[in-house]
Amino acid sequence: MTFKRSCCPITNSLDILGDKWTLLVVRDLVLGKRRYQEFMASSEGIASNILADRLKQLEASCIVTRRAYQQKPTRYEYVLTEKGEGLKPVLRALVVWGQKHFPSKKVIPAI
Amino acid sequence: MTFKRSCCPITNSLDILGDKWTLLVVRDLVLGKRRYQEFMASSEGIASNILADRLKQLEASCIVTRRAYQQKPTRYEYVLTEKGEGLKPVLRALVVWGQKHFPSKKVIPAI
DNA sequence: TACATTAACTTGCAATATGCAAGTTATGCG
DNA sequence: CGCATAACTTGCATATTGCAAGTTAATGTA
Numbered sequence: 417m418t419f420k421r422s423c424c425p426i427t428n429s430l431d432i433l434g435d436k437w438t439l440l441v442v443r444d445l446v447l448g449k450r451r452y453q454e455f456m457a458s459s460e461g462i463a464s465n466i467l468a469d470r471l472k473q474l475e476a477s478c479i480v481t482r483r484a485y486q487q488k489p490t491r492y493e494y495v496l497t498e499k500g501e502g503l504k505p506v507l508r509a510l511v512v513w514g515q516k517h518f519p520s521k522k523v524i525p526a527i
Numbered sequence: 528m529t530f531k532r533s534c535c536p537i538t539n540s541l542d543i544l545g546d547k548w549t550l551l552v553v554r555d556l557v558l559g560k561r562r563y564q565e566f567m568a569s570s571e572g573i574a575s576n577i578l579a580d581r582l583k584q585l586e587a588s589c590i591v592t593r594r595a596y597q598q599k600p601t602r603y604e605y606v607l608t609e610k611g612e613g614l615k616p617v618l619r620a621l622v623v624w625g626q627k628h629f630p631s632k633k634v635i636p637a638i
Numbered sequence: 639t640a641c642a643t644t645a646a647c648t649t650g651c652a653a654t655a656t657g658c659a660a661g662t663t664a665t666g667c668g
Numbered sequence: 669c670g671c672a673t674a675a676c677t678t679g680c681a682t683a684t685t686g687c688a689a690g691t692t693a694a695t696g697t698a
Binding site for chain 4: 648652654655657663665667
């Protein structure tokens with residue numbers, strides 16, 4: 417998505433967030449995950465190339481910051497920006513709707 | 528998406544809603560649109576085959592109901608179910624985030 | 639010194655989804 | 669009879685996703 421489809425704020429949001437993986441990575445970040453392997457370990461089983469792509473997109477959209485957490489070799493972790501934190505209400509609304517319509521015991525208290 | 532990727536409610540929601548078009552169709556329904564040509568007329572320019580597919584998915588997920596609004600020839604319109612109405616908080620959260628981070632004059636008071 | 643391991647990616651290719659343009663169907667209207 | 673309308677459907681090109689394997693730069697271990 418290299419252009420804005422319209423000036424509707426929902427559309428603008430979906431231009432960035434509208435796929436099956438992006439918001440799951442944001443969910444993991446909200447839950448405190450920061451490193452590649454932590455994202456990979458989530459139960460949905462994201463493919464490595466897709467994760468790398470989504471992290472790049474999220475960084476390009478200023479939703480996460482990539483920063484080195486060690487040298488030799490340099491390795492990076494990801495943290496939410498304020499813009500990224502601002503997505504919590506979206507996640508909360510999805511949790512509420514999902515819990516109502518896909519009943520299960522699972523709860524995500526942190527979001 | 529023919530299977531559940533996990534039992535996370537966010538994931539379950541995104542299994543249905545996670546693409547660039549589905550929630551825009553829901554938005555149009557919330558705004559009062561009901562007919563094929565009305566959805567086609569939205570400014571994002573959805574392709575006809577994609578719209579037909581999304582309406583089928585939404586019906587299969589019990590988010591919309593398809594019903595005839597005339598005979599000879601029989602023509603159909605779409606309306607939100609209660610489950611579909613339940614998506615308003617998700618749309619509202621996307622509006623808030625979108626308006627904050629993609630500034631413009633556009634407002635969607637109805638949602 | 640050599641070898642296995644770790645962590646964060648990247649690559650190649652097959653499978654799936656999307657986008658575009660045109661076509662189909664049933665009917666009313668002039 | 670021919671054109672218009674509305675709700676789709678079809679064929680095909682392009683783009684995205686998914687899978688498996690590979691790469692890189694170190695560190696710990698035999």
